[in-house]
Amino acid sequence: MKRSWIWKGMLICSLIWLPGCGFKDIDRRFFVMAIGIDKSEHAAKPYRVSLKLAIPFSKIQPGQTNDFQLISDDAGSIAEAVRHMKSKVDKELDFSQAKIIVIGKPMSAEILRKGTLDWFLRRRDIQGSAFMALGDPTAEDILNVKTSSERFPGDSLFLSFDQDGTESSYILTEYLYDFHRRATEKGIDPYLPVIRPRDNGFLIDRVAVFDKKELKAVLSPGESRVFNELTKHFQKFDLETKNDAVQFAINVHKATYRYRIDASKPAMPKLTMNIRMIGQSEESTESLYKKPWSYYERLAEQQAQARYTKLLEKMQSLEVDPVGFGLYYRATRNRRDQDWTSWQAIYPNLSFQTNVKIVIKSSGGVK
Structure with missing residues (x-):
């Protein structure tokens, strides 16, 4: 009993030295x-x-x-x-x-x-x-x-x-x-x-x-839009397409992509990216019913493919990898430092193949 009172007394004395509240209004x-x-x-x-x-x-x-x-x-x-x-x-x-x-x-x-x-x-x-x-x-x-x-x-x-x-x-x-x-x-x-x-x-x-x-x-600005789609998987964007005959825009509301890196041939490493987009027509200089929608989808796919490939090749020439291809390469292998050394040799020689698939679901409000 006496010992418990001693401990209580020491606890009370210790409270005296505690600082006060430092809160400011x-x-x-x-x-x-x-x-x-x-x-x-x-x-x-x-x-x-x-x-x-x-x-x-x-x-x-x-x-x-x-x-x-x-x-x-x-x-x-x-x-x-x-x-x-x-x-x-x-x-x-x-x-x-x-x-x-x-x-x-x-x-x-x-x-x-x-x-x-x-x-x-x-x-x-x-x-x-x-x-x-x-x-x-x-x-x-x-x-x-x-x-x-x-x-x-x-x-x-x-x-x-x-x-x-x-x-x-x-x-x-x-x-x-x-x-x-x-x-x-x-x-x-x-x-x-x-x-x-x-x-x-x-x-x-x-x-x-x-x-x-x-x-x-x-x-x-144009490169930044494509960069946003690759790094942040941004879903709401428009895709401008034009040639000598027609100019139209597709409002993309869903876009996904997957890629794989083939380094089986060290002298010819390759990155294949498959991109799928779904959207509707937002603007066009001609009626989209003059030709099958597959015609407009192919036009948009070709120009979108060129934009993605151009940006990936620019990142490669700048010797930067903001998308994280190197991180993916390291994560799918198990040799640690050897994988990083291998990737540093592969990336400058990497060839890019982008395959774009676009599906137009609607022509918009115009009939």
């Missing part, structure tokens, strides 16, 4: 909605970090947008810049609502270096599902844009990438956790959607592809 917090990383003009302070802060209002009137505050700082590291920015505001910086990280285009080579992403990955209040994007010309320019449709700061970008708002075949979504995986995993390379400011708004219709060290190329 919402009116004493600045919620960071977006983070921008640029390359500064100072060699000793290479990082320029920008934070888009939401200014809370008790009530939002119809047609009214929330205001924001943008603060920036140059420092030798991201952590140092954030700590110094705390001296520029009168409230605590809260990163729990930060949903997008924008990397300035001049900073694109640095983002893949060891340690640059480290701060985002180690912070417990930075979401792994935060969106990643490349800002052109700079991340600060992107964060400084205020659109008239925003209900709160950064809302237009969030709706663009999470597809709760617009659904566009030009817009690719990339997350922090996936970008880090692609930057470190053998057999698959990273990419980022490119955001450009346009007349109090944004234009997101391009994608930047990287190897493990640097930015390799920025794809055109």
Whole structure:
């Protein structure tokens, strides 16, 4: 009995040294909605970090947008810049609502270096599902844009990438956790959607592809659409087809593909991709009842096949593999490091054969 009282007394005494509650009310917090990383003009302070802060209002009137505050700082590291920015505001910086990280285009080579992403990955209040994007010309320019449709700061970008708002075949979504995986995993390379400011708004219709060290190329809008179909299996897109006699568009609502890699002949490795699409006619310069639908399906298949093959060959010439063919090759074999060495020798010599099958289910509302 005496011993139990001793333990109870020690427990009560230990409670005296526990710290008090560190909670801060919402009116004493600045919620960071977006983070921008640029390359500064100072060699000793290479990082320029920008934070888009939401200014809370008790009530939002119809047609009214929330205001924001943008603060920036140059420092030798991201952590140092954030700590110094705390001296520029009168409230605590809260990163729990930060949903997008924008990397300035001049900073694109640095983002893949060891340690640059480290701060985002180690912070417990930075979401792994935060969106990643490349800002052109700079991340600060992107964060400084205020659109008239925003209900709160950064809302237009969030709706663009999470597809709760617009659904566009030009817009690719990339997350922090996936970008880090692609930057470190053998057999698959990273990419980022490119955001450009346009007349109090944004234009997101391009994608930047990287190897493990640097930015390799920025794809055109047409290439970005095909890239989206291959990497994200995007389902809602239109397929434009034209020749000297007819021009028409097919609204594709279902698309699937499978591929296999044949390396049985080391001197002539081959990747065969079979693609199947189902859709309906959306636009045409002539009635689709003049000829059998199989005629229009063959035309669309030939041009779609050329687009896919052209993009795959471009990725090969850039020495990048964002689709993850190398990862698939490693996963279907069991020699580990030998498989990776083998794939590095196979990929530059790989030939691509794309077989496209298109089924037109309807001519649309026109009879």
